[in-house]
Amino acid sequence: MSEQFLLAVDWWCQSTRAPWTWTPKLYIGVWIVMAALLGTYGWAMRKRARSVGLDARDKRAILWFVLGALALWAATDWPLGLLGSGYLLSVHTTLYLIYTMVAAPLMVIGIPSWMATNLFDRVRGWGVYRWSVKPWIAAIVLNVALVFTHLPFIVDPFRSSQIGSFALDAIWLLSGAVGWLPVLTPFRDDRIAAPIWKCVYLFIAFGAFPMLPGAFITFSPLPLYRVYELAPRFGDWTPEDDQQLAGALMKVGNIPILWTVIAAVFVKTALSQNRSERRVNLVDDDGRPVPEDDEATPEPDVPSTVGSASSAPAR
Amino acid sequence: MAIDAPPHLEPPPEAPVPRDRGRGPIGLIVVVGLVLVAIGIVAFIAGGDEDPAATDAEQTSFYGRPVEPAIERPDFTLIGTDGQPYDFQAETQGQLTFLFFGYTNCPDVCPISMATLTDALSKLNRVGAKVVFVTTDPSRDTPERLAEWLRMFPVDVVGLTGSIEQLEAAQRAAGVTVAIAEAPDANGKYTVGHSSAMNVYTPDDLQHLSYPAGTVQSEWMRDIPRIVADPNWNTAKGVAVIGAYAGPSSGGSSAVYVSLANDGSDDVLAGVESPDATGASLHRTEGTTMVESDEIDLPTGSSLVMQPGGTHLMLEGLTREVAEGDTVRVVLRFRKAAPVTVEVPVLSFDDLAERMAE
Numbered sequence: 001m002s003e004q005f006l007l008a009v010d011w012w013c014q015s016t017r018a019p020w021t022w023t024p025k026l027y028i029g030v031w032i033v034m035a036a037l038l039g040t041y042g043w044a045m046r047k048r049a050r051s052v053g054l055d056a057r058d059k060r061a062i063l064w065f066v067l068g069a070l071a072l073w074a075a076t077d078w079p080l081g082l083l084g085s086g087y088l089l090s091v092h093t094t095l096y097l098i099y100t101m102v103a104a105p106l107m108v109i110g111i112p113s114w115m116a117t118n119l120f121d122r123v124r125g126w127g128v129y130r131w132s133v134k135p136w137i138a139a140i141v142l143n144v145a146l147v148f149t150h151l152p153f154i155v156d157p158f159r160s161s162q163i164g165s166f167a168l169d170a171i172w173l174l175s176g177a178v179g180w181l182p183v184l185t186p187f188r189d190d191r192i193a194a195p196i197w198k199c200v201y202l203f204i205a206f207g208a209f210p211m212l213p214g215a216f217i218t219f220s221p222l223p224l225y226r227v228y229e230l231a232p233r234f235g236d237w238t239p240e241d242d243q244q245l246a247g248a249l250m251k252v253g254n255i256p257i258l259w260t261v262i263a264a265v266f267v268k269t270a271l272s273q274n275r276s277e278r279r280v281n282l283v284d285d286d287g288r289p290v291p292e293d294d295e296a297t298p299e300p301d302v303p304s305t306v307g308s309a310s311s312a313p314a315r
Numbered sequence: 316m317a318i319d320a321p322p323h324l325e326p327p328p329e330a331p332v333p334r335d336r337g338r339g340p341i342g343l344i345v346v347v348g349l350v351l352v353a354i355g356i357v358a359f360i361a362g363g364d365e366d367p368a369a370t371d372a373e374q375t376s377f378y379g380r381p382v383e384p385a386i387e388r389p390d391f392t393l394i395g396t397d398g399q400p401y402d403f404q405a406e407t408q409g410q411l412t413f414l415f416f417g418y419t420n421c422p423d424v425c426p427i428s429m430a431t432l433t434d435a436l437s438k439l440n441r442v443g444a445k446v447v448f449v450t451t452d453p454s455r456d457t458p459e460r461l462a463e464w465l466r467m468f469p470v471d472v473v474g475l476t477g478s479i480e481q482l483e484a485a486q487r488a489a490g491v492t493v494a495i496a497e498a499p500d501a502n503g504k505y506t507v508g509h510s511s512a513m514n515v516y517t518p519d520d521l522q523h524l525s526y527p528a529g530t531v532q533s534e535w536m537r538d539i540p541r542i543v544a545d546p547n548w549n550t551a552k553g554v555a556v557i558g559a560y561a562g563p564s565s566g567g568s569s570a571v572y573v574s575l576a577n578d579g580s581d582d583v584l585a586g587v588e589s590p591d592a593t594g595a596s597l598h599r600t601e602g603t604t605m606v607e608s609d610e611i612d613l614p615t616g617s618s619l620v621m622q623p624g625g626t627h628l629m630l631e632g633l634t635r636e637v638a639e640g641d642t643v644r645v646v647l648r649f650r651k652a653a654p655v656t657v658e659v660p661v662l663s664f665d666d667l668a669e670r671m672a673e
Contacts, residue, residue, distance in 0.1 A: 019422035221438070222533045229431065229531050232423045236467070238430070 012162040012169075013078065015086030019232045022079070029166060030077045038069055044115050058112055065110025072103040076169060085165050089217075089228040089239075089246040092159075096149070096172055097249065100142070101206065101257045104176025105184055113186040133190045135182040135197075139205035145175030147213055150250075152224045159227045179205055195269040199262045207258050211251045218247025377541070378534040379515060379524035387580065388412070388520040389488035393449065393475040396462035401475055403447065403485070404520075404580060405651040409553065411444040411543060412516040416486055416494060416509055418452035419464040424511045424528045429468055432513060435535030437469035444539070447473045449485055451494035451509045489514055490522075517548035520579060553579030553652040554613060559645075559659045561630075562623070562667050564637045571628040571645055571659050572621040572670075577613040579652065584611040584619070586648040593632030595645065600625050613649070623671040639663040 011029035045062060048054060074080060075098040084091040111119070120126045131137050148154060149168050158164030182192050182201055192198045223229035223239040388404055395401040403414075413432060417425030429448065436444055448465060450456035453476050456464075461474035477485070486493045494509035511528035524542070526535075542548065558574035569592075575584070586609075587595045597608045611626065613619060621627045628645060637643055641661045648654050662670070 017423060222536065223531065226529075226531050230427055230529055233426060233430070238434070240434075 010162060012166040013076070013081035013085040014162045014165045015159045015227045015231065017086070017230060017232065020083075020087055020234065025078045025082065027077055027081065029162070030073065030081065033076075034069065034073050037072075038066070041065055041069075041110075041115075044118065048114065061110045061112050063110075064106050068103045068106030068108075068110055071098055071106060072173065075099055075103065081169075085159050086227060087231045088234065088237075089225055089242050090249060092155075092228070093246040093249040093253065095169075096146070097253050097257075099169065099172035100146075100176030100179060101254055104173055105180040107173075108177050108180050108184045108186075111186055116186040129181075132178045133181045133185050133187075135192060135201050135205075138178050138180075138182050139201065139209070142175050142179030142205055143209045145171050146210060150213055150217070152226070156226045159225075195265050198265055202258060202262055202265075206254055210254065214247050214249075214251030216247070217250060218244050220247075377524055377538050378530055379513075379526040379538060382522050382525050385521035385523045386490050388516045388522070389414075389485065389490075390580065391481070391485040391488050393477040393481055393485060394458060396458045396465070396474040398458055401473065402651075403475070406473075407445050407447065407516065408520060408579070408651055409518050409653065410516075411518060411539075413444060413446045414449070414489060414514040414516065415447070415512075416449045416451050416489070416491055417511075418450050418494075418507050418509065419456050419460055420452065420504075421507070421509075426467075428511065428513060428528055428530070429472070431530060431532050432535055433468040433470045433472065435532045435539065438532075439536065439539055443543075445473065446470060447475060449475045449482065451482060451486070452496065452507050453477060453479060453482060486510070515542065517542060517545070519548050519550055519552050521548070523548055553577065554582055554584075554649055554655070556647075556655055556657050557618070558620075559657050560666075560670070561637070561643050561659045561661045563639060563661055563664060564633050567633050567636075568629065568631045569633060569637060569643065569661070570623070571630060571643065572623065573628060573645070573647065573657060573659070574618065574620045575613060575647075576618040577615060579615065581615050582613045582652055583650040584613055584647060585650045586610070587628050587645055588648070589630050589643060589645045591634050591637075591643045592630035593634075594630070596629050596631075598627050598629050610650075623667055637661045639666075 009026050009028045011027065013027055013030075041062075045054065045058065048058065075084075075095045080091060080095060084095040116129075120129055132141060149158075149171055155168075158168050182190075183198050185191055192201055217224065220243065223243055225243075228242060229239040388407065390402075390404040392400050392402045415425075415428060415432075417428070419425070429446075433446060436446065446468075448461070450461060456474075456476055458474070458476060461476060465472040465474045475485075476482070483493050491510035491512055491514070494507050496507045497505045499505040513526040513530065514522050515524045515526065516522050524538075554575055554577045556573060557576050559572065561569050561571040563569065584597065587597055589595045597611060598605050599608045599611065600606075611619060619626065630643060630645070633643070639661055642658050643661065644656060644658055646654055646656050
């Protein structure tokens with residue numbers, strides 16, 4: 001690898017104040033992190049396949065994880081990653097939403113319980129896990145990270161360095177994963193059991209609180225972030241326009257995903273209750289339940305968002 | 316979206332998970348981290364307003380770099396966007412003025428520096444400031460192009476261009492690095508290396524501050540009102556009237572004697588008129604002869620004392636006869652300084668004779 005090539009290649013997207021160009025740029029750190037994530041995950045799956053084999057749930061988990069990794073890659077690499085790091089605050093906010101609302105939950109769903117067990121054993125992470133799976137802790141971690149990573153005196157220096165920019169992205173991904181743990185943890189015993197509380201948690205943690213910093217950003221009379229105010233402009237867009245859009249995205253950009261999830265929780269709950277009632281009604285003359293031939297059987301390989309204590313593996 | 320699996324389809328139970336392992340210091344680290352972040356939030360919220368407990372040094376410091384010793388407002392004449400000559404010193408004298416050298420094809424520094432300043436001025440209701448943008452790329456920045464580009468900013472900006480030599484001289488006069496055009500690429504495009512400093516001239520016609528590229532709106536919003544309020548920088552220098560008297564009228568004419576001091580830059584008394592007379596002219600003595608003069612030089616640091624038998628102003632066709640105790644008004648016009656209207660007391664002939672004897 002020549003010295004010239006190394007000089008031309010960056011580790012992570014950062015603010016450079018250089019005029020924007022549509023010429024693609026290689027960010028070696030992004031590829032290394034993606035390779036490490038997918039490589040480690042693939043290695044664990046392969047090891048599992050060789051030892052006890054992969055069941056349908058594991059195969060579905062692979063799909064979720066790969067989708068999450070793809071979302072992560074799209075949000076981190078050129079062009080979105082660079083636009084969000086050094087040009088447009090609205091893209092920065094969009095990336096936050098992708099990290100926390102798309103990549104993080106997909107990757108959490110994509111980790112089976114046996115893999116999580118191995119992981120926490122290796123990194124001695126059970127203590128952290130037991131803390132962060134508590135809804136109030138998870139909500140605090142998620143939103144403290146949200147505020148922290150949007151403080152002007154944090155964003156400006158962090159986005160101006162590759163390591164700092166990497167750190168912000170890592171905080172987003174980890175805090176997003178923590179935020180989803182109470183409803184998507186691989187250990188079903190630990191999930192919020194009641195659908196209504198699940199929805200309340202999601203609304204408060206992902207919907208209600210971000211409205212506060214979102215409003216602050218939207219209605220600030222001056223550009224808050226030096227990085228984005230001094231970035232070369234995109235057409236007639238002023239930093240104020242960009243900031244207002246960013247604030248609006250933070251306030252309402254999560255609504256499509258959040259309310260889709262909440263709606264799915266309700267629909268599933270309704271379907272589940274319906275099935276239970278039909279089981280109760282289908283009894284023979286002796287009062288024993290009659291099995292339904294035509295009842296749609298849920299796929300056994302999909303992790304639940306309506307967790308129940310009885311579904312958890314014994315520990 | 317994930318769907319619950321009924322209990323009878325759950326995978327076989329796995330080995331018990333030893334979930335109490337490793338709880339030791341990690342929980343404490345998380346708590347400490349949360350506390351630190353909470354402190355950050357409080358600091359962010361509290362940091363929105365000016366800290367009333369800030370020290371005097373913080374209160375009086377500026378984001379701009381101090382220029383010490385202060386530099387005089389430069390003297391150069393270029394071409395405005397209307398195609399007419401624009402004398403920078405004369406047009407901006409005594410006014411808060413922001414001077415920037417750049418070019419309209421600049422991809423970053425120029426539009427951003429101009430935008431942050433003009434956005435702040437717009438929000439401050441302009442505070443009577445003048446913004447002047449001088450191109451360093453005259454071949455592309457025609458007056459029309461300059462005018463079009465400057466229209467994108469929220470306040471009026473004076474755009475100036477000229478020949479390469481004129482522009483280089485202007486940059487040297489302003490004390491900034493002279494711009495250099497890079498070699499064009501294959502498409503004929505090129506950039507121009509130029510100073511990124513924003514020179515700020517205060518009403519005392521001096522530059523006390525220079526703002527670097529990267530000054531943001533909030534910094535301008537904080538500094539500009541303080542620049543305007545600084546009493547040391549807002550005393551306009553230039554030509555001052557230090558005395559005036561006139562003689563009684565005779566045959567509809569009267570002589571007026573005005574004394575001037577110039578502590579500003581070189582200037583010229585370029586004309587006189589009076590609302591109390593149909594004609595007014597400058598007269599000076601050459602040897603023993605009194606001749607009418609178009610203008611009288613007022614070099615920097617000089618004073619001009621008019622007196623009977625010497626230089627004076629002559630009012631002709633007075634609209635009324637004037638005598639001791641009356642006043643006449645004269646308007647003095649200078650090449651650079653703003654016109655000055657003087658209310659001149661009329662003395663008696665005896666007083667005039669005494670003045671002449673002095």
